[in-house]
Amino acid sequence: MSEQTPKFKVTIDNITVEVAPGTTILNAARMIGGDVTPPAMCYYSKLEGSGGKCRTCLVEVSKGSEKDPRPMPKLVASCRTTVMDGMEVKNITSDKVLDARKGVVEMLLVNHPLDCPVCDQAGECHLQDLSYEHGASTTRYEFDRRTFEKEDLGDYISLHMTRCILCYRCVYTAEQLTQKREHGVLDRGDHAAISTLLGKSLDNEFIGNVIDVCPVGALTDKTFRFKNRVWFTKPVDAHCDCKTCGGKARLWMRGDEVYRVTARKDQWGEVEEWICNDCRFHKKSAKDWVIEGPSKISRHSVISQGHYVGVKKQPVLIDKVIGKDPKMLLDIHSVSDVNRPEVELSKIAGPAHSDDFKNTGK
Amino acid sequence: MKLLLEHAHVEGIRYYDTYRKHGGYRSVEKAFKMTPDEIVEEVKKSGLRGRGGAGFPTGMKWSFLAKPEGVPRHLVCNADESEPGTFKDRYLMEFLPHLLIEGLIVSSFALGSHATYIYIRGEYAWIVDILEQAIAEAKNNGWLGKNILNTGFDCEIYVQRGGGAYICGEETALIESLEGKRGNPRIKPPFPAIQGVWMRPTVVNNVETLAAVVPIINNGGEEYAKIGVGRSTGTKLLSVCGNVKKPGIYEIDMTQSVEEFIFSDEYCGGIANGKRLKACIPGGSSVPILPANLLLKTAKGETRYMNYESLSDGGFATGSMMGSGGFIVMDEDQCVVRHTMTLARFYNHESCGQCSPCREGTGWMYKILKNIEYGKGKLSDIDLLWDIQRKIEGNTICPLGDAAAWPVAAAIRHFRDEFEWHVNNPDEAQNRNFGLAHYADPIHIPAGA
Numbered sequence: 132m133s134e135q136t137p138k139f140k141v142t143i144d145n146i147t148v149e150v151a152p153g154t155t156i157l158n159a160a161r162m163i164g165g166d167v168t169p170p171a172m173c174y175y176s177k178l179e180g181s182g183g184k185c186r187t188c189l190v191e192v193s194k195g196s197e198k199d200p201r202p203m204p205k206l207v208a209s210c211r212t213t214v215m216d217g218m219e220v221k222n223i224t225s226d227k228v229l230d231a232r233k234g235v236v237e238m239l240l241v242n243h244p245l246d247c248p249v250c251d252q253a254g255e256c257h258l259q260d261l262s263y264e265h266g267a268s269t270t271r272y273e274f275d276r277r278t279f280e281k282e283d284l285g286d287y288i289s290l291h292m293t294r295c296i297l298c299y300r301c302v303y304t305a306e307q308l309t310q311k312r313e314h315g316v317l318d319r320g321d322h323a324a325i326s327t328l329l330g331k332s333l334d335n336e337f338i339g340n341v342i343d344v345c346p347v348g349a350l351t352d353k354t355f356r357f358k359n360r361v362w363f364t365k366p367v368d369a370h371c372d373c374k375t376c377g378g379k380a381r382l383w384m385r386g387d388e389v390y391r392v393t394a395r396k397d398q399w400g401e402v403e404e405w406i407c408n409d410c411r412f413h414k415k416s417a418k419d420w421v422i423e424g425p426s427k428i429s430r431h432s433v434i435s436q437g438h439y440v441g442v443k444k445q446p447v448l449i450d451k452v453i454g455k456d457p458k459m460l461l462d463i464h465s466v467s468d469v470n471r472p473e474v475e476l477s478k479i480a481g482p483a484h485s486d487d488f489k490n491t492g493k
Numbered sequence: 494m495k496l497l498l499e500h501a502h503v504e505g506i507r508y509y510d511t512y513r514k515h516g517g518y519r520s521v522e523k524a525f526k527m528t529p530d531e532i533v534e535e536v537k538k539s540g541l542r543g544r545g546g547a548g549f550p551t552g553m554k555w556s557f558l559a560k561p562e563g564v565p566r567h568l569v570c571n572a573d574e575s576e577p578g579t580f581k582d583r584y585l586m587e588f589l590p591h592l593l594i595e596g597l598i599v600s601s602f603a604l605g606s607h608a609t610y611i612y613i614r615g616e617y618a619w620i621v622d623i624l625e626q627a628i629a630e631a632k633n634n635g636w637l638g639k640n641i642l643n644t645g646f647d648c649e650i651y652v653q654r655g656g657g658a659y660i661c662g663e664e665t666a667l668i669e670s671l672e673g674k675r676g677n678p679r680i681k682p683p684f685p686a687i688q689g690v691w692m693r694p695t696v697v698n699n700v701e702t703l704a705a706v707v708p709i710i711n712n713g714g715e716e717y718a719k720i721g722v723g724r725s726t727g728t729k730l731l732s733v734c735g736n737v738k739k740p741g742i743y744e745i746d747m748t749q750s751v752e753e754f755i756f757s758d759e760y761c762g763g764i765a766n767g768k769r770l771k772a773c774i775p776g777g778s779s780v781p782i783l784p785a786n787l788l789l790k791t792a793k794g795e796t797r798y799m800n801y802e803s804l805s806d807g808g809f810a811t812g813s814m815m816g817s818g819g820f821i822v823m824d825e826d827q828c829v830v831r832h833t834m835t836l837a838r839f840y841n842h843e844s845c846g847q848c849s850p851c852r853e854g855t856g857w858m859y860k861i862l863k864n865i866e867y868g869k870g871k872l873s874d875i876d877l878l879w880d881i882q883r884k885i886e887g888n889t890i891c892p893l894g895d896a897a898a899w900p901v902a903a904a905i906r907h908f909r910d911e912f913e914w915h916v917n918n919p920d921e922a923q924n925r926n927f928g929l930a931h932y933a934d935p936i937h938i939p940a941g942a
Contacts, residue, residue, distance in 0.1 A: 183680035184848050186888050205887045211680045234884030238853040271877055274860045297846060316675065316846070319658070321856040323846030 141214040143167050144224045156209035156220055157188055169222050170261050172346050173298035174210035175401055181303050182210035186235045191228050194219035206231055236266035242277045244293045252348030254361040254433045279324055285332030287353050287412050292324050295349035301341035309335040339411040343394050343402050354412050355391040362433045364390050369420035376407040381426055389415050494746035496708040496728045501588050509630035512591040518636055520710035524599040525644045532603035538714030540726035545699030546817040548801050557686040558604055559694040567690045568606035569697045572613040573655050573662040577778035578819030581730035582700035584742045586620045590627035596703040599710055601648045604696055609650045612667050615657035624652050659843035663891045664697040677847045678891035701730055721747040725800035735822035738762035747800035752789045754799050768824035775804050776816020778836050779896030781903030783813050830915050833904040834862035840897035851894040854885040858901055868919030875912050879905050
């Protein structure tokens, strides 16, 4: 028996990648990475059944498979469509997709309050990124935005229903991480709301993870509320000896003060390992943690402003530009004495001038 | 031509004895002498198309049903008839409950479903009692339960009441609701034929489709296919409402022209109060509205007939759809803007809120239409509406987004100047609740068009 599992070849925006059968288009695109990857607001690879709802990851399937090359009639949600062998997908190369995505972003923002200046999620908000990358700069919506009654979910989690985009991630998290789900979606249509029945509070010991999975500022950490902006705090990877969870977390510090504890997130903004409420809400002192080092943050994130760690600028290949091998740009004194070696080049302020070499007596 | 409503006017046909006397349950006797595959074959031959709206061939749908070993299969009857303008299933279930039960038994046998469900919309509260009584009668007479007619086939039919949500008429939302969950449509694939109710293979069919199985088995699939034209075989129930002299349920064999259907005394009897025909929605609220000139004749100038192909002739540009058979007729006094606003309000109210284009877009469209209707609109709003519907259509999980977008698109496409009139004459639009009447006059279409 052959050990080799068959691989499906899928071409996304003219880049071919081989993936295992059953992989979704989105995950195949994530293997390629970069701009080819469709944005995802509701899909969460760690949550079973998530995805398909926000419609931002729509792609065009221009060729169904090797066997059945017909294109798919409609745009499909890449997070929930599995690849077929020989499938050809168009994401950013399809005008249809870009147009539809722009439409979806507009729809998501129609009832979003855009209160980013007072929102704790600002700076790490997926909707901010999405609208920045794919949205229009203005809105055509001229009506009052929908509002909700305020609801108290307990001491740790604050719910701003107006900001919610109904991705259902927190519902799946509660369903799959905790024994008893206490919140869900009530009502329907544009007045559908995340809520608990009869005002129960969320008090499961893992329920804090809903804050991390929330792509917008609908669920935020009450212990961090209005304390700081995320881009002023520095993320640090740390671990602790926790009985309930793995204890691997990310501390958001300013000086040696721990402002916030979250789970570690990967490059797609997804939690790597769930953490418990105790780690998240109570261990707010650097003494509780063993600090491993600064977290790697994508340089595109506003959080990395001011400290571009690991940024390597692409070298400009001068020979390609000028079409010939350039002379090495060396210290002029090492090749010639004409310009008086006693003049320290580094002492000259601004561009060197012939006067700098003439008036050495001064 | 009456197949389904043949005995509809017999007194007491609702009860088992009368129904049986008029040839009821013959098809079950006949079907139990056939193999399940033969029944499916017979339905395939009949060319029966789903009567719920999409018109997908029923036989083909049945043959897609996965049959893994040891996994129960289910048949679900979609009686969640919530499309505005459609009320044919209600009539069938209210007056001929045994016809549905009979069709369900035959179909359950063909598909191997031992537990069959009727998912009925919550508003049809009194019909639940009628159906449950009919089921009890059928059970007492040995047509349901264990070992039916000594064939060893067991079947039970359960009636499940919905909460009255339009979205639960979508088959995967129906399945979710049937399972006791929130009625959100599932993301397909997997299709219900592979994973439906409780992840078991499931067929969901409309009431009328399942009732039509009875004449197909009684007369044979080929006989049934002879009725009708082309790929529109058999008879179709139409529920007519609006400004006609005789609204109600009509069974047609799909050979009538639209003109005959609206104006002949046999059917609708013409427009009420001596008014003129302005527009019509031929298949339930979600299909595109057609102005009179395009309704009676296709864009090519041919007569339009009451069947799947002819009604959709010309695509969405100049045609419409058969849909679920909710025939809504509007006379010259009706305002298309107001009508479109009503529909937009409906879809806004009924959107499940799961996917963003439908959740936010339907509300947005409603608000804009409300502005236009109440004299606060701008001309740019019409283009904006067009753009919103374009961004909803095809980008949603389930067809509700399409259903919300199509009526708006068609109204703008065919009645744009009425929208413009509303914007330009806000005061007049307030004072009289109707639009322009000139659509009532069939516009001459040159032969070459």
